[in-house]
Amino acid sequence: xxxxxxxxxxxxxxxxxxxxxxxxxxxxxxxxxxxxxxxxxxxxxxxxxxxxxxxxxxxxxxxxxxxxxxxxxxxxxxxxxxxxxxxxxxxxxxxxxxxxxxxxxxxxxxxxxxxxxxxxxxxxxxxxxxxxxxxxxxxxxxxxxxxxxxxxxxxxxxxxxxxxxxxxxxxxxxxxxxxxxxxxxxxxxxxxxxxxxxxxx
Amino acid sequence: xxxxxxxxxxxxxxxxxxxxxxxxxxxxxxxxxxxxxxxxxxxxxxxxxxxxxxxxxxxxxxxxxxxx
Numbered sequence: 607x608x609x610x611x612x613x614x615x616x617x618x619x620x621x622x623x624x625x626x627x628x629x630x631x632x633x634x635x636x637x638x639x640x641x642x643x644x645x646x647x648x649x650x651x652x653x654x655x656x657x658x659x660x661x662x663x664x665x666x667x668x669x670x671x672x673x674x675x676x677x678x679x680x681x682x683x684x685x686x687x688x689x690x691x692x693x694x695x696x697x698x699x700x701x702x703x704x705x706x707x708x709x710x711x712x713x714x715x716x717x718x719x720x721x722x723x724x725x726x727x728x729x730x731x732x733x734x735x736x737x738x739x740x741x742x743x744x745x746x747x748x749x750x751x752x753x754x755x756x757x758x759x760x761x762x763x764x765x766x767x768x769x770x771x772x773x774x775x776x777x778x779x780x781x782x783x784x785x786x787x788x789x790x791x792x793x794x795x796x797x798x799x800x801x802x803x804x805x806x807x
Numbered sequence: 808x809x810x811x812x813x814x815x816x817x818x819x820x821x822x823x824x825x826x827x828x829x830x831x832x833x834x835x836x837x838x839x840x841x842x843x844x845x846x847x848x849x850x851x852x853x854x855x856x857x858x859x860x861x862x863x864x865x866x867x868x869x870x871x872x873x874x875x
Contacts, residue, residue, distance in 0.1 A: 636875040723875035725840035729852070732842050732871075736849040751874040764867055765847045777874035786875070 608693055612648045619802060623648040626801045629715035630654045631703055631731055633679040635781060636747045637721030638669035638686075639790035640797075645687045645694050647798050652687070653712055655699040656680050667786040705734040717797050720746040721790075723777065736767065745796045747771050750789035752779035759788050761796055761807055768796050768807065810862040821862045827855035830866060840871040 612620040628649050630637045633656035641652055656679040660670045674682040680698040687696055699711055708731065712718060718739070720731050728746060735744045749771035750759070758772040770792040799807040810821040814834055827843055827850055843850045844867040850858050860866060 632875060634875050721875060723873060725871040725873040728871045728873075729840050729842060733849065733851050737851060740849075747875055748869070749872040749874065751872070764844055764869075767842075767844070767849070767869075769869060771872070773870060774872065775874065776872050781874060 608691075611691060615648060619798070620648045622801050622803075623798065624650040626716045627651040627653065627714055628717050628719060628797055628801075629712040630719045630721050631708065631712075632656055632721035632723070632727075633668075633683050634658070634664065634721065634723055635667040635786040636723075636750075636790045636793065637719070638679070638683055639667075639787050640719055640721055640794045641683060641687055642669050642690065643791050643794035644797060645690050647794070648691075649694070649797075649801075651695040651697070653697045653699070653715060654680055654683060655701060655703050655711065656683075657700060657702040667781050667783045703731070705730050708734055709738040715742065717800055718742060718744040719793060719797060720744060721793070732767065740766065742766065743768060743800055745770065745793050745800070747789050747793055749773040749775045750786050751775040751777045751781055753782045753785060756785075756788065759785070759792065761792055763807060768793075768800075770796060812860055812862065812864045812866055814866045815868055821860070821864075825860050827858045827860060827866075830860060831855070831868065834868070836868055836870075838870050842869040842871060843867070844869075 658679050660674045680700045684696045684698045743766045745768040748769050752775045762769045771789050796807045811818045812821045
């Protein structure tokens with residue numbers, strides 16, 4: 607079943623991804639789409655966290671459905687991920703992450719992914735992560751709001767800090783499904799490249 | 808000859824005792840949500856005022872935007 611699932615993967619990719627554990631902080635527009643991309647690609651184990659419940663307004667960009675409204679995001683997302691690959695290991699934490707609990711909950715990841723919405727949260731996570739685990743790469747989303755200007759969505763690598771987005775747009779401009787998904791998939795793609803040991807992400 | 812540092816790719820004149828906070832003020836980076844790295848090492852916001860930048864350093868400042 608597993609081998610058939612990843613039959614169309616890039617050669618050499620499946621073995622490396624199956625052996626990997628990836629942490630994702632936040633299961634919203636970035637996190638839910640990143641998790642789906644990573645499970646489809648063959649990542650063996652995900653650690654996900656969020657404290658929120660799904661609202662109708664999430665459905666314009668997040669990987670949830672009408673029937674999920676009112677459910678906890680981590681619970682619904684776990685179901686959707688297992689529906690793609692029943693053999694993937696999902697460790698789900700239904701709680702609010704902070705600088706105290708995050709290093710403990712994500713102590714066994716190969717790569718960390720920032721998928722929060724608020725800039726304040728992005729800042730404490732990057733600061734906490736690179737202080738506690740300076741050798742484990744963190745991939746972040748930064749600037750993915752509004753619509754248009756696709757070419758401004760870029761990946762920037764600063765050693766163990768990888769940043770995906772335009773670095774400019776704010777969520778007050780509104781959030782468009784396709785643009786958020788580009789940034790999310792750019793983050794997921796960076797994770798896959800890192801797990802494969804690529805020099806150019 | 809004056810010494811310099813590089814801030815997000817731009818050259819800036821270096822002065823003895825120059826802190827991260829000084830550089831952010833000089834560059835007019837008044838945005839609240841920033842991440843700062845000096846020669847690849849992350850510098851926490853709490854210690855920007857007392858962190859002195861060495862001559863020749865490469866400083867990277869990332870502006871964090873909300874949205875996700």
